[in-house]
Amino acid sequence: MLYRSRPVDSKQNGIHPNLETLLHRHTQKAYRRPVSESSRNLFTEVEARLREIKLPLILDSGCGTAMSTIILAEKHPRHLVVGVDKSAHRLAKSGFDADININGNCLLIRMNLIDFWRLALEHKWQLAYHYLLYPNPWPKPAQLTRRWHAHPVFPYLLGLGGLLEMRCNWRDYADEFQMALNYWQPGCSVLEEFYVKQALSLFEKKYTCSGHQLFRCRADLAKLDKLNQFFGLLQPNNPGLLAE
Numbered sequence: 572m573l574y575r576s577r578p579v580d581s582k583q584n585g586i587h588p589n590l591e592t593l594l595h596r597h598t599q600k601a602y603r604r605p606v607s608e609s610s611r612n613l614f615t616e617v618e619a620r621l622r623e624i625k626l627p628l629i630l631d632s633g634c635g636t637a638m639s640t641i642i643l644a645e646k647h648p649r650h651l652v653v654g655v656d657k658s659a660h661r662l663a664k665s666g667f668d669a670d671i672n673i674n675g676n677c678l679l680i681r682m683n684l685i686d687f688w689r690l691a692l693e694h695k696w697q698l699a700y701h702y703l704l705y706p707n708p709w710p711k712p713a714q715l716t717r718r719w720h721a722h723p724v725f726p727y728l729l730g731l732g733g734l735l736e737m738r739c740n741w742r743d744y745a746d747e748f749q750m751a752l753n754y755w756q757p758g759c760s761v762l763e764e765f766y767v768k769q770a771l772s773l774f775e776k777k778y779t780c781s782g783h784q785l786f787r788c789r790a791d792l793a794k795l796d797k798l799n800q801f802f803g804l805l806q807p808n809n810p811g812l813l814a815e
């Protein structure tokens with residue numbers, strides 16, 4: 572197959588000027604969009620399946636066709652690798668057609684991550700590794716709040732802990748992601764350009780074959796003290812955080 576993909580094109584040049592204000596706002600307000608009932612029911616089923624599998628967890632958020640989830644499961648046979656994506660169409664490309672698919676140490680779930688991350692945190696999941704591979708960049712400046720690091724769900728994603736790795740093909744997204752991590756704990760992350768030997772995901776393959784520059788930002792989320800304060804404030808009897 573011939574891959575030809577254009578690099579991200581954006582009118583934005585550098586870190587978005589509103590990002591810092593948004594990050595500050597997200598430390599001040601709990602995110603209160605209700606989790607859908609269907610997600611809650613599905614998560615209850617996931618939890619029931621997990622009771623039978625007592626393995627440390629790797630999460631592949633926005634796994635697309637699940638190429639990366641399958642490769643990670645092969646690489647880490649002593650972990651359960653959980654791939655989550657909201658797109659039935661993408662998951663079906665690899666033959667996964669149920670909302671929950673389990674195969675060996677690979678568990679695939681069709682769910683919106685905005686619900687999934689909050690449910691996982693509510694059920695006290697703590698991850699060993701968390702991969703966020705090539706999230707939608709939302710390159711228009713007006714789309715800032717759709718980027719994960721600028722979304723109010725971001726602190727909940729971070730609360731799942733583990734070693735987080737985000738990969739993307741847009742330098743500004745990578746810089747913003749690092750800025751958001753550093754907002755919670757200065758110096759907690761490393762950002763670098765990297766070169767692919769063997770693609771981990773379909774988008775990584777597509778971008779590599781198209782000659783794009785690739786970036787990865789990694790952080791150990793065990794060390795985010797400010798995040799612990801945020802979740803302390805979220806306790807039910809604490810009026811410190813305003814609802815968003």
Ligand SMILES: C[S@@+](CC[C@H](N)C(=O)[O-])C[C@H]1O[C@@H](n2cnc3c(N)ncnc32)[C@H](O)[C@@H]1O
Nearest residue numbers: 633634635656657658683684704705772773774
């Ligand atoms: C650019 S694709 C990358 C897919 C895969 N990680 C890869 O590298 O090949 C982004 C993926 O994120 C998924 N996604 C975006 N927003 C999501 C959300 N709110 N909940 C679940 N999945 C989401 C999309 O369905 C899509 O499969």
